[in-house]
Amino acid sequence: MRRDTRFADRLGALWPREGSLHRRAAAAAGPIELGDSGTIFLDEIGDLPAETQIALLRVLQEREIERVGSSRAIAVDVRVLAATNRDLEAAVASGAFRQDLYYRLNVFPIRNPPLRERVEDIPVLVEYLVERYAKKAGKSIRKIKKQTLELFQAYDWPGNVRELQNVIERAVVLCEGETFEIDQSWLKVKPSSLPRGTGREIVTLADGEKELIEAALAATQGRVAGPRGAAVRLGVKRQTLEWKIKTLNIDKKTFRVR
Numbered sequence: 001m002r003r004d005t006r007f008a009d010r011l012g013a014l015w016p017r018e019g020s021l022h023r024r025a026a027a028a029a030g031p032i033e034l035g036d037s038g039t040i041f042l043d044e045i046g047d048l049p050a051e052t053q054i055a056l057l058r059v060l061q062e063r064e065i066e067r068v069g070s071s072r073a074i075a076v077d078v079r080v081l082a083a084t085n086r087d088l089e090a091a092v093a094s095g096a097f098r099q100d101l102y103y104r105l106n107v108f109p110i111r112n113p114p115l116r117e118r119v120e121d122i123p124v125l126v127e128y129l130v131e132r133y134a135k136k137a138g139k140s141i142r143k144i145k146k147q148t149l150e151l152f153q154a155y156d157w158p159g160n161v162r163e164l165q166n167v168i169e170r171a172v173v174l175c176e177g178e179t180f181e182i183d184q185s186w187l188k189v190k191p192s193s194l195p196r197g198t199g200r201e202i203v204t205l206a207d208g209e210k211e212l213i214e215a216a217l218a219a220t221q222g223r224v225a226g227p228r229g230a231a232v233r234l235g236v237k238r239q240t241l242e243w244k245i246k247t248l249n250i251d252k253k254t255f256r257v258r
Contacts, residue, residue, distance in 0.1 A: 032065055032076055039079040045105065046086030046097065053098045060104045080105070085160075115157040115164060117236060119243045122153050122164075129165060130180050133172040141172065145181040154209055154247050155187045210248045213241070214255070222255035 032040060048056065059065055060080065064073045082105050091097035115122070126144060134141040157163055171182045216230035223229045224241055231241040245252060 032059060032078060033074060036076045036078060039081060042080060042082045044084055045082040046084035046088055046091060048097075050098075053101050057098065057101045057104060060101075115160050116155075117240050119153045119240055119247075123149055125161070125164060126152060126168065129168040130172060133169045134175075134180075137172055139172065139175060140178055141175060141180050142178045143180065145179055148181045150247050151182070151184060151187060154244060156209070209244065210250060213244060213248065213250060217245075217250070217252060217255040220255075222252045224252065 042056075059076070059078075062073075063077065064075050066073055088097055088102055088106075092099045092102050126149060130141055130144060152164070159166070167182060167186060170186075171180060175181075212234065213230065216233045217224075220228060220230045220233060224231055224245070225238045226232070229238070231238040234241060236244075244250075
């Protein structure tokens with residue numbers, strides 16, 4: 001039976017880089033040994049170097065470790081939670097990640113959808129983060145501007161929640177009143193993601209998204225759902241696209257063939 005113990009460690013702390021190994025006392029227990037009968041969390045598992053992948057694979061297969069400077073095997077029973085933002089299947093195909101380790105870790109996969117697929121969660125996250133950073137900065141922010149929320153929900157957030165945190169913290173620092181808002185220029189669309197041949201200047205990412213969605217709706221004759229719908233064409237969930245259509249004031253009916 002596992003005891004109620006949790007460990008959150010960086011991979012570098014579990015397997016030190018060359019040069020630091022001999023500076024550790026042989027008797028010191030590492031995080032994996034300390035996590036015996038408990039759970040350890042390995043973040044950014046996709047960045048694990050080849051030699052460390054081998055060491056982790058041995059722990060998972062043999063259920064034992066050896067302390068630095070010792071040749072005595074120590075049995076361990078740990079539950080391993082691993083996370084990554086990389087495509088491990090692609091890493092396996094390219095040889096950057098061991099296939100046997102991938103299957104050892106992939107016993108019960110949990111996919112955490114990116115923020116762009118959870119637009120309905122954005123208002124709650126924004127409210128929480130504004131309150132958190134306002135408290136940290138010693139400010140009183142009582143209201144969130146509606147246009148700011150709409151802009152957040154129309155943005156794709158390539159940097160996911162970390163980017164959202166960064167933008168909100170920056171805006172809180174610059175906020176001088178009790179209403180939270182951001183400068184639209186912070187979320188400008190990159191030129192490489194703009195639709196070609198539109199002939200119209202796009203100022204913000206919301207403008208760029210509107211054109212992309214309208215182009216997809218035109219190509220699918222206003223159809224959103226289904227295998228030939230605009231949602232599949234754009235690579236997003238139907239609910240997400242419906243939300244963006246509503247937020248960007250797009251009329252689907254104008255694209256339907258009469």
